[in-house]
Amino acid sequence: MRRSRVNVRVRVAVLVGALVLLAVFAGTTLRGDGPGPGVALVPTPSSGEYGGAPVPDPFAYDAEREDAFVKRAAAGTSHVLYARSPGGAAATAERVANWRPQVEAAARAARVSPDLLEGLVFLESAGREDAMAGDAEGAVGLTQIVAETGRNLLGMRIDVERSARLTRQIDRALLRGRLFTVLALRRKRRSVDERFDAVKALAGAARYLTFARSQLGRDDLAFVSYHMGVGNLQGVLxxxxxxxxxxxxxYFDSTPNHNAAVQRRLAAFGDDSSNYLWKIYAAREIMRLHREDRAELARLEALQTAKNSAEEVLHPSASTPRFTTPAALRDAWDDDDIVAFPDDPVRTGLARHPSMGELAPRIGSVPGLYRGLRPVALALALYIGAQTREYAGGEGPLVVTSTVRDSQYQDRLVRGNGEATRNYSLHTTGWAFDVARTYRSQRQALAFQFVLDRLQVLDVIAWVREPRAIHVTVAAGAESLLPLLERLEDG
Structure with a gap:
């Protein structure tokens, strides 16, 4: 369903006017004379046609907004901590909190923040002093120290062979229910492998952070190197x-087109080392909530684990309006709460799949009703299309297969689509869209992956990989991109 361009233009003008007054997120006032020199802009079509007014990129690095970026990164990377912490985030926080006195002592020795060291413990071992990532040569203990690093750099007593033998004996005793034997064997293992001694493991981590700071010059870089390694991080620097x-x-000043060598090095670490610091900050926030607001921690844990992404944190079902019927969705179009998703790859870098809305006749509706998004969600989709095309060197468009639905359409879809949820679908809110996992080239796929990852780290979207599509949910706070909707106006 296509709305009058006059109504859409008025809607955009009102929203942009509000943006000028509020300077949402970007902290930038849009002046009539355009952005100043050196301001990063959202890419425009290479032909220059239909480019519209220059739009500052609110997600480009700006030193004045660094603290805001870091705060967003902690939120944007927190989902994995809620989803994968053994027993859940709250239970893990309880275990980690038990080590707080020892953490504070080690932090004093290293002259680092005890909250960050505690976050490291949360992330590395979930508070389990006997945690093992593989065999005894690998990462072991409360702070997950590798045997070679522990022996050669940190001066820890580590007898790998005896440690491995005792670990096997402990496992057998556990299977047989011999708990007193387990306790005795664990004491013996701590004496031959100090990584299993929580106090000595924390002291080892403190020595590592002290060494790393001496090599790198900053606490934040020292914590990054705990996972990435000092040498690897020095190469990035x-x-x-x-x-x-x-x-x-x-991190934020590096993209495929700017400081590209840095971005390539960070992307080459397959263990997500580049996001390690943000996850420590996320763990720090979980521990703060554990101490100060357990009800909020429980609320967030429920939302974070409801789906395979953080989409319900961005739009909780209890407080997010949904379109239940075609009539309700039609009213949203009439109020410009939903605007048309264009089929204009040249201007947008996005192609609308012909099947979008194809089930509408089966519920007595029309396909056009299901070809739209909320204005902010559409603006963010346009941003993704523009950035992906720019980073991919002008490759063809991404293909968008699905946008807004109502509950009746969703129910009909569930009958023939095993990927469609029977529960709360973000498509019925107008905040979600799907992009087909069919790409013109590997370069386009990598460009799209970078854009998704960067926006998720900034807590602007939540996304999940489905068998045939990438499902994207847009946060409500990207109003600074609304001027991109002007690119949809007739030239």
Whole structure:
């Protein structure tokens, strides 16, 4: 269903006017004379046609907004901690909190934040002093120290062979229910492998952080290196060039087209080392909630684990309006709460799949009703299309297969689509869309992956990979991109 362009233009003008007054998120006032020199812009079509007014990129690095970026990164990477912490985030926080006195002592020795060291413990072992990531040569204990690092760098007593033998004996005793034997064997293992001694493991981590800071010059970089390694991080810093930048600057100031060598190095770490610091910050926030607001922690845990992404944190079912019927959705179109998703790849870098809304006749409706999004969600989709095309070197468009639905359409879809949820669907809110997992090239796929990951780290979207599509849910706070809707106006 296509709305009058006059109504859409009025709607955009009102929203942009509000943006000028509020300077939402970006902290930037849009002046009539356009952005100043050096301001990063959202890419426009290469032909220059239909480009519209220049739109500052609110997600490009800006030193004045670094603290806001870091706060967003902690929120944007927190889902994995809620979803994968053994027993859940609240139970893990309870275990980690038991080590607080020992954490504080180790933090004093290393002259680092006890809250960050506690976050490291949460992330590394979930508070389990006997945690093992593989065999005894690998990462072991409360702070997950690798045997070689523990022996050669940290001066810890580690007899891998005896430690492995005792671990096997402990496992057998556990299977037989011999708990006193287990306790005795664990004491013996701590004496031959100090990584299993929580106090000594924390002291080892403190020594590592002290060493890393001496090599890297900053606490934040020292914590990054705990997972990435000092040498690897030094290679990234060398590619960036600036002397001792903050990790936030190093990370957010690097894209496939800007400081590209840095971005390639960070992307090459397959263990998500590049996001390690943000996850420590996320763990720090979970521990704060554990101490100060357990009800909020429980609320967030329920939302974070409801789906395979954080989409219900962005739009909780209890407080997010849904379109239950075609009539309700039609009213949203009439009020410009839903605007048309264009089929204009040249201007948008996005193609609308012909099947979008195809089930409408089966519920007595029309396909056009299901070809739209909320204005902010559409603006973010346009941003994704523009950035992906720019990073992919002008490759063809991404293909969007699904946008808004109502509950009746969703119910009909569930009958023939095993991927469709029978529960709360974000498509019925107008905040979600799907992109087909069919790409013009590997370069386009990697460009799209980068854009998704960067926006999720910034807590602007939540996304999940489905068998045939990428499902994207947009947060409500990206109003600074609304001027992109002007690109949909006739030239």
């Amino acid at each position: 060398s590619a960036y060039g600036a002397e001792r930048p903050s990790y936030a600057r190093l």
